[in-house]
Amino acid sequence: MRKTLLITTLLLSFNGFCQSTQDCEKILKKEINLIPKDTVNLKRFVEDFSLLKNCGLDDGDIEVFSNGPVLGTILVELSSNKESDAKLTFQNLYDKVLQFKESEAYELTKTTILVSNELAKRPANIHNWNQDKILLEKLEVPSVFIDEFHNYLKEHSNPEKTYKQVFADFQEIKKSKKSETKPTEKEYDGIFKNAGNVDYDDLLNESIEFKKPLLLYFTGYASVNARKIEHYVLSDKTITEKLKNEFHFVNLYVDDRISLPENERIKSKTNGEFLKYVGQKHSELQKTKFNSNYQPYFVIIDKNGNIIKEQGYTTDIKIFEEFLTINE
Incomplete structure (x- = not known):
C-alpha cells in the first residue's frame, strides 16, 4: 500500500512537472504584440507575463516586473534593438528579465517594489505601528524620517486610508513647510x-x-x-x-x-x-x-x-x- 502511494505521488509530481515545462515552452514561443492604448491587449499581455512562473519566476518576480516603469523600460529596449522584420517573443523578454535578475541592484529593487506595494494596500493604523515600521526600515528609510512620520501618524491615524494616502498627505505638509523657509526651490x-x-x-x-x-x-x-x-x-x-x-x-x-x-x-x-x-x-x-x-x-x-x-x-x-x- 505504501509503495503504491509512493509511486502514485511520484507520477503526479512528474505529470505536474511535464505540464509546467510544456506551459513554459508555449508561453516563451508566443509573440509579443502590444498595441498602444489598447487596454484589453495590455491586460492580456500582463496575464501572459504572469505565466512565466512556469519558467521559474516566483510571485515576487512577477510583481516586480509587472511594475509599469520596469517592464516598460525593458520592452522599449527590446523593441528598439530588434531588426525591423524580427518577431519579439516572450523568450526575448524572459532572457532580459533573467539578465536583470542577475544584476547587483535587483534584490534591492525587488524589496523596494514589494514593500511599497504592501504599504499602498495597508491601512495607516497607529495601533499596528510596530509591525508597519519594519516595512519602512526594509525600504532603508532614514530613522529621522521614520520618527517624523510616526509623530505625524499619531495625530492622523486613519484605518480608512492606506499608508500611501497618508504618506502623500505627510509629504505635502513637509513640502509646504520647506517652501516657506526655502525661497530658492526652483x-x-x-x-x-x-x-x-x-x-x-x-x-x-x-x-x-x-x-x-x-x-x-x-x-x-x-x-x-x-x-x-x-x-x-x-x-x-x-x-x-x-x-x-x-x-x-x-x-x-x-x-x-x-x-x-x-x-x-x-x-x-x-x-x-x-x-x-x-x-x-x-x-x-x-x-x-x-x-x-x-x-x-x-x-x-x-x-x-x-x-x-x-x-x-x-x-x-x-x-x-x-x-x-x-x-x-
Whole structure:
C-alpha cells in the first residue's frame, strides 16, 4: 500500500512537472504584440507575463516586473534593438528579465517594489505601528524620517486610508513647510535636470574651466532607488549646496529615449549593437569608462580624467557627505 502511494505521488509530481515545462515552452514561443492604448491587449499581455512562473519566476518576480516603469523600460529596449522584420517573443523578454535578475541592484529593487506595494494596500493604523515600521526600515528609510512620520501618524491615524494616502498627505505638509523657509526651490529642482546629449570630454573641459571636479550622476526615470536617494539624501540642504557650489554636477539618464544624431550612432563595445538613443550612449559611457552598470551611480573625476571617488545607493546622509568631501 505504501509503495503504491509512493509511486502514485511520484507520477503526479512528474505529470505536474511535464505540464509546467510544456506551459513554459508555449508561453516563451508566443509573440509579443502590444498595441498602444489598447487596454484589453495590455491586460492580456500582463496575464501572459504572469505565466512565466512556469519558467521559474516566483510571485515576487512577477510583481516586480509587472511594475509599469520596469517592464516598460525593458520592452522599449527590446523593441528598439530588434531588426525591423524580427518577431519579439516572450523568450526575448524572459532572457532580459533573467539578465536583470542577475544584476547587483535587483534584490534591492525587488524589496523596494514589494514593500511599497504592501504599504499602498495597508491601512495607516497607529495601533499596528510596530509591525508597519519594519516595512519602512526594509525600504532603508532614514530613522529621522521614520520618527517624523510616526509623530505625524499619531495625530492622523486613519484605518480608512492606506499608508500611501497618508504618506502623500505627510509629504505635502513637509513640502509646504520647506517652501516657506526655502525661497530658492526652483534652483534646487534644477540640479536633477537631464543633461541630455552631452559629450564626456566636453564635460571634463567644462569642469576644468569652472575649476571644480566633475561629478557625474548616472540615473534613470525608471530607477526607484534614484528617486529615493534624491528624496532622502540629495534634497538635504547641506548636500544640495555642496552639489551646486563645489562640483560640476551633471545628471545622465540611461533610459533617455531621445534619438541620437546619425553621426553618433556608433557600435556598442559591450554588445556590438548600434547605439540609437541618448540613454544608450550614457549607459555605454558608464559601462566602458567606469566599469559600472547600476543606478544610481555617482563618480567624481579630476581634471586629468582620473576617478577620485565612487558612490552607489545609500540613504545615509553622513555617508554621502563623506563621499563629497575631497581631501586636497
